[in-house]
Amino acid sequence: MKISKLLKNPSGSKGEPHSNRIVVSSRVRLARNLQRFPFPGWAKKADRQKIIETIRPVVADLPEMENAAINEIMDQFTVVDKQVLVERHLISREHAAKNFGSGVVIDANMNLSLMINEEDHLRMQAIFNGLELESAWKMISKVDNELEETLDFAFSQKLGYLTACPTNVGTGMRASAMLHLPALVLSEQINQIIQAVNKLGLAVRGLYGEGTEASGNLFQISNQTTLGETEAEIIERLRRVINQIIEHEENARATLLEKRALTVNDQVGRSFGILTNAYSMSSKESMNLLSMMRLGVDLGMFDEIVRSIVDELFIASQPAHLQKSISRKLNAEERDLLRGELIRDRLSLLEKPKIRKIQPPESNEEKA
Amino acid sequence: MKISKLLKNPSGSKGEPHSNRIVVSSRVRLARNLQRFPFPGWAKKADRQKIIETIRPVVADLPEMENAAINEIMDQFTVVDKQVLVERHLISREHAAKNFGSGVVIDANMNLSLMINEEDHLRMQAIFNGLELESAWKMISKVDNELEETLDFAFSQKLGYLTACPTNVGTGMRASAMLHLPALVLSEQINQIIQAVNKLGLAVRGLYGEGTEASGNLFQISNQTTLGETEAEIIERLRRVINQIIEHEENARATLLEKRALTVNDQVGRSFGILTNAYSMSSKESMNLLSMMRLGVDLGMFDEIVRSIVDELFIASQPAHLQKSISRKLNAEERDLLRGELIRDRLSLLEKPKIRKIQPPESNEEKA
Numbered sequence: 001m002k003i004s005k006l007l008k009n010p011s012g013s014k015g016e017p018h019s020n021r022i023v024v025s026s027r028v029r030l031a032r033n034l035q036r037f038p039f040p041g042w043a044k045k046a047d048r049q050k051i052i053e054t055i056r057p058v059v060a061d062l063p064e065m066e067n068a069a070i071n072e073i074m075d076q077f078t079v080v081d082k083q084v085l086v087e088r089h090l091i092s093r094e095h096a097a098k099n100f101g102s103g104v105v106i107d108a109n110m111n112l113s114l115m116i117n118e119e120d121h122l123r124m125q126a127i128f129n130g131l132e133l134e135s136a137w138k139m140i141s142k143v144d145n146e147l148e149e150t151l152d153f154a155f156s157q158k159l160g161y162l163t164a165c166p167t168n169v170g171t172g173m174r175a176s177a178m179l180h181l182p183a184l185v186l187s188e189q190i191n192q193i194i195q196a197v198n199k200l201g202l203a204v205r206g207l208y209g210e211g212t213e214a215s216g217n218l219f220q221i222s223n224q225t226t227l228g229e230t231e232a233e234i235i236e237r238l239r240r241v242i243n244q245i246i247e248h249e250e251n252a253r254a255t256l257l258e259k260r261a262l263t264v265n266d267q268v269g270r271s272f273g274i275l276t277n278a279y280s281m282s283s284k285e286s287m288n289l290l291s292m293m294r295l296g297v298d299l300g301m302f303d304e305i306v307r308s309i310v311d312e313l314f315i316a317s318q319p320a321h322l323q324k325s326i327s328r329k330l331n332a333e334e335r336d337l338l339r340g341e342l343i344r345d346r347l348s349l350l351e352k353p354k355i356r357k358i359q360p361p362e363s364n365e366e367k368a
Numbered sequence: 369m370k371i372s373k374l375l376k377n378p379s380g381s382k383g384e385p386h387s388n389r390i391v392v393s394s395r396v397r398l399a400r401n402l403q404r405f406p407f408p409g410w411a412k413k414a415d416r417q418k419i420i421e422t423i424r425p426v427v428a429d430l431p432e433m434e435n436a437a438i439n440e441i442m443d444q445f446t447v448v449d450k451q452v453l454v455e456r457h458l459i460s461r462e463h464a465a466k467n468f469g470s471g472v473v474i475d476a477n478m479n480l481s482l483m484i485n486e487e488d489h490l491r492m493q494a495i496f497n498g499l500e501l502e503s504a505w506k507m508i509s510k511v512d513n514e515l516e517e518t519l520d521f522a523f524s525q526k527l528g529y530l531t532a533c534p535t536n537v538g539t540g541m542r543a544s545a546m547l548h549l550p551a552l553v554l555s556e557q558i559n560q561i562i563q564a565v566n567k568l569g570l571a572v573r574g575l576y577g578e579g580t581e582a583s584g585n586l587f588q589i590s591n592q593t594t595l596g597e598t599e600a601e602i603i604e605r606l607r608r609v610i611n612q613i614i615e616h617e618e619n620a621r622a623t624l625l626e627k628r629a630l631t632v633n634d635q636v637g638r639s640f641g642i643l644t645n646a647y648s649m650s651s652k653e654s655m656n657l658l659s660m661m662r663l664g665v666d667l668g669m670f671d672e673i674v675r676s677i678v679d680e681l682f683i684a685s686q687p688a689h690l691q692k693s694i695s696r697k698l699n700a701e702e703r704d705l706l707r708g709e710l711i712r713d714r715l716s717l718l719e720k721p722k723i724r725k726i727q728p729p730e731s732n733e734e735k736a
Contacts, residue, residue: 337630
C-alpha cells in the first residue's frame with residue numbers, strides 16, 4: 001500500500017508544472033479487452049481471476065512500471081484509500097466500487113494508471129498537468145504497443161477495438177482536458193459554450209467525469225465518439241476546440257478586467273476573506289472559493305507562488321484526503337471543520353489580494 | 369445647518385455608553401397638537417405657517433435647547449441631510465418628506481428632537497443609548513410640561529391628548545427600544561418571540577420603524593396602544609417585556625455557545641473575513657455582517673474596543689452618511705464601493721476573532 005507515499009506529494013504534480021493557466025490537466029485513456037474472455041460485467045469470479053492473473057504481471061513488467069507507486073488488487077484498499085485515488089483522478093469512481101478480481105497499477109510519477117477489470121478488462125490512462133494531450137497520447141500509445149506484444153486484445157478489422165460498452169468501440173479512446181473557466185462562469189457565458197461544444201460532438205462534464213456536477217469552475221471536455229476517426233484526429237479535434245475555449249475564457253477575463261474590475265476585486269477579495277476566516281467549510285464551497293483565488297493568481301492579484309498553494313489545497317481539501325490526514329474517523333461536520341482549519345493554516349501568511357484598477361465611472365458631478 | 373457637526377460625532381452617542389449589550393437604544397415620543405388649528409395633513413399653507421411660528425420659538429426657548437444642534441425648517445435641508453437625520457433616528461422617514469411649514473429642533477447632545485408639523489403639530493422624542501426608557505420618559509415629560517406652560521395643546525378630559533391619527537389619541541406616547549437579537553435569529557426563535565410580543569399588545573418593527581424590514585438583527589419593540597393606560601404603565605409594561613426578550617436572547621446565546629460554538633466561530637469568522645476583504649458591499653449586507661461582529665464582541669471573541677468601531681460603522685455605513693462624506697454625488701454602485709472601502713479601512717488593524725471552545729463531539733472511534 002503506497003497511498004501514504006501519494007499523500008506526500010500534495011501538489012498532485014503529474015509531470016511538468018502547468019504550461020497553461022486555464023488547462024489544469026490532460027488525460028488520454030484506452031479501453032482494451034482480452035480475446036476469449038467475457039467482459040468484466042458478465043465474467044464469473046473464476047474468469048475475472050484469470051483475467052487479472054493474465055494482465056497484471058504483464059502490466060507490472062512494463063518498463064514504465066519500474067518502481068510503481070501502486071500495484072494492488074482492489075479489495076486490499078480501504079474505502080478511503082480508493083477515494084483518495086479517485087480524488088487524484090488515478091482511478092474512476094466506478095473502479096473504486098470494485099473489489100475481488102479487479103486491480104490497479106500506477107507508475108512512480110503518477111502519470112500512468114492501469115485499471116484491471118473496470119468496465120473493460122483493461123483501462124489505461126496517462127494524465128499530465130497543463131495542455132499535454134499529445135504527451136498523454138504518446139505515453140499511453142507506447143504502453144498499448146508494449147502490452148500488445150504479449151496480450152491478445154479483442155480487435156475487429158471492421159470496428160477496431162471491442163469494448164464492453166458500444167460507445168467505446170473503435171479506438172477505445174477517451175481524450176479529455178480539465179479546464180478552469182471562472183470568467184466564462186462569472187460572465188454567464190458558460191452555458192452557451194457548453195452547448196456549442198456539445199454540438200461539435202464533444203462532452204462537457206464536472207470534476208469527476210460523467211454524471212458529476214461542475215464545482216470550482218472546473219469543466220472536463222472530452223470526445224464523445226470513438227468510431228470513424230483515428231486517435232490522432234480525435235486529439236487534434238479536441239485540441240482545436242480546447243484552444244477556442246481558452247480564447248473565450250481569456251477574452252472573458254479581459255472583458256471582466258476592463259468592464260467589471262469591481263466584480264473581480266470583490267469576488268477575489270471575498271473568497272480570500274472567507275477562506276482565511278471561515279471556521280467550517282464544505283468541499284463544494286472550498287472548491288468555488290479556491291477557484292476565485294486561482295483566478296486572482298492568473299490576474300496578478302496574488303504572487304505566483306500562491307498558485308501552488310491553491311492547487312495543493314484543491315486536492316488536500318477533498319474529503320478522502322482530509323480523512324487520510326487524521327487517524328480518527330471523521331463525520332461530515334468534523335471534516336468541514338478540519339477543511340476550514342487546513343485552509344486557514346495554509347493561507348494564514350498570505351497578503352491580501354492586490355486590487356485591480358477600476359475604469360473611472362461616467363462623470364456625474366451633480367450636487368448632492 | 370449643523371449636519372456637519374452631527375457627522376463629527378460618528379459614534380452616534382446619545383448620552384451614556386451602552387448600559388446593556390442587547391438594548392441598543394431607548395426612545396419615548398409624544399404627539400401633541402395645538403387647539404383651534406387643523407392637523408398638518410388638513411391644514412392649508414397659511415395655517416401650517418402659523419403653527420410653526422407659534423411652536424418653534426417656544427421650543428427654541430426651552431432650557432434643553434440652549435446651543436441646539438439643529439433648529440431648521442425642512443425645506444432648508446438637502447435630501448441627503450434629511451436622510452442623515454433619519455439614519456440617526458432624529459427625524460421620522462415621514463418628516464424627511466416634509467418641506468414648507470415643517471421644521472425640527474434638536475438639542476446639543478442629540479438626545480432630544482422636536483418635529484413641527486409632522487403628522488401632528490408637534491412630535492417630540494427623547495432617545496438614549498441602552499435600556500433607558502425611564503430616562504427618556506423623564507426628559508420628554510419635563511419638556512412636555514415646560515411647553516404646556518405656553519402652548520395650548522388639544523386635550524379632551526375623556527380621551528386625553530387629541531392626535532391626527534386615532535391610534536395616538538390618549539397619552540400620544542410611543543415608547544420603544546431597539547434590540548440587537550442575533551442569537552434569537554440564528555437559532556430561529558425570533559418569529560416565535562415576535563408573535564408572543566404581538567400578543568402582548570406590543571409591536572415589533574425593523575430598524576426604521578413602521579413598514580421597514582429588520583436588518584442587522586435589530587428589532588424595534590414599541591407599545592401599540594395609547595389609550596387606557598398611564599404613561600408610566602405603558603413604560604413599565606414595555607420594560608417588563610423587553611427584560612423577558614433580553615433573557616431569551618441571553619439564553620439563546622448561552623445555548624449557541626454550548627451546543628453550536630462551531631456555528632458561532634464560523635459566522636463571526638466569515639463576517640470578519642468578508643468585511644475586511646469585500647470590495648463592494650450593500651447597506652443590508654454590511655448591517656448583517658456588523659451584527660455578527662457585535663455578537664462576537666459580546667461573546668468575548670473581539671476586544672471590547674471593537675464595539676465602538678462596529679457601532680460607529682453601523683451608522684457611518686448608512687447611505688446618506690456615506691454620501692455626506694464625499695463631495696461628489698454617488699450612485700448606488702459607487703456607494704457600495706465606498707462602503708466597502710470605509711469598512712475595510714476601519715477594521716484593517718483588528719486581529720482575527722478568538723475562537724470559542726467547541727464541546728468535544730460524541731466519541732466515534734471507528735476505523736477509517
